[in-house]
Amino acid sequence: MADQVQEILDVPREFVRDGIQFINKSQKPDRREFIQISKAVGVGFLIMGAVGYVVKLIHIPLNQVLVGGA
Structure with missing residues (x-):
């Protein structure tokens, strides 16, 4: 029973550990990269x-024709 509880508690610990590793390895984009991403999103x-x-x-007139101009 204690092993099952330990396994359940290990999942959030691993998730937090992996998240911290990801944050530490990631880097902020520089100005040029940020502008390029912003343009692509725009x-x-x-x-x-x-x-x-x-x-x-196209839908509004087509719908009026099909429904009968109600």
């Missing part, structure tokens, strides 16, 4: 917004 937002707008633009 372009992604614009593309997804445009796709959503086009889908909505």
